Amino acid sequence: MSVQLALRNIRKSFSNKLGSVDVLGGLTFDIHERDFVSIIGPSGCGKTTVFNVIAGLLEADSGDIVYRGQAVNGLRGKVGYMMQRDLLLPWRTVLQNVLIGPELSNMPAAQSHEMAMEYLNTYGLAGFENAYPRMLSGGMRQRVALIRTLINDPDIILLDEPFSALDYQTRLYLEGVLMEAVETFHKTVVLVTHDIDEAVALSKRVVVLGGRPSQVKKIYDIDIAARSPIGARSDPNFAGYFHALCGELDIQTEVRAA
């Protein structure tokens, strides 16, 4: 499989009055075409920093980002970014929120409008196009955010714990919606999560970060045939990966007397 995006020895540190903190200590990994990669790691390991570097919101101190064979500074305008907060603009209606991307790329209004309505229909939001975000439920808002991401036709979709604020049922449903969209539109996805269960169920590969400053500890290829969120969690291989990754993160659930 060909490499779409390669990170080579990415370093990043943040400095403040108290001194500087090294967050990324030379990350190297590849993302393939049509890949679904999850990045997991203990909290504070710089998952979101990796994202911001890929998205072009932050510049790495050193290292290279190679996109389809060309060195780039980040993928501004080529990525779709979804966060835990849906980041819908509260002063725009659902339709206007979806159309923000086409608006920025100066797509003809008639064409983008038609596309937007098609998406809204597909994702069960027909009839809500003129509603304001605050009138919608969390799941609906996140679906609007997904459409806003997809309509821009990004090469890579970056997901930063997009479903972690939702209840489990809504979350499973949206995971399904996401998987289907990714298959239909042939997208590459990078998912940052602290949820091992979600990482195993959705991903083709899982990158484990660890250490301070963080480095790639291990990369797992997830061999689960089922592509639905519930199917994947029922797969016989699921438990094995789950165990292995919990071990990687050194998660302990037993309470011991100190």
Add this chain to the structure above:
Amino acid sequence: MTQSVSIDKSAAARRAPRARSRRLVLDSGWGRSLLQLAAVLAFFALWEGAARLGWVSNFLVGSPAKILDALIRDIRSHQLFVDTGYTLFEAILGFVFGTAVGSACGLALWYSPFVARLIEPFIVAINSVPKIAFAPIVILWFGTGLISKVALAISLTAIVALIAAYEAAKDADPDLQALLVTLGADKNDVFMKVVVPFTLPYVISTFRINVGFGLVGAVVGEFISSEKGLGHMIFTASSLYDLNTVWAGLFVLMAIGFVLYFLIDLVERKLLPWRQASNTSTLKV
């Protein structure tokens, strides 16, 4: 959504029908207006009674009946319309220009945190002078006519608008800005599509304060030097110890402020439809 709300209402009605209906009488639009009207009438009746019975000095507090006489006199002579129109025009001009220029400058400071930090102490310095103290200079510079009152009103309103707009623009959600950048937005796009709409509610909330300041500027300017306007009317009447005419002018000013306040309410509703679009009922504590 409407369905769930109506179910909610009927459930509440079943639980406590009596308490609900009692609250409805007093808290409905008509009930409230009636209460408010009664309070106003009682106030004026008490005043008039006190003045007639000699409880208070007619000379120092006037009386509602004589205030009405003064109003009717000035309406008949058309002087009231001239004065009101003059003051209203000054106040609105000052409010519109001051708020527009102030908000625009405050928003523009978002573009350069460096410039903003550089001029911050100067803004604070200007803001800490009571703007009314500029009045004599403003009269000297701009004369005794309309311009000086408008200038005074602008000096009062512009700083308020500038500070409010700048503070709000500075707080514009950084995540929303980042999202737009990932979608390929440049700085102007971020400004127009995030910063300005984010700041708008704060700017509009300064309208309420600034309408009042616009009137302050106009009236104080007229106090100092003028031939027309409600401030002029109040000032000359008070120097003649004609308290009833003074009150008449004050009540007209109050009426103007009242009307402008509700006009701004209307503007706010038109400009911020998304703020009204809520179906959450208010929490009863």
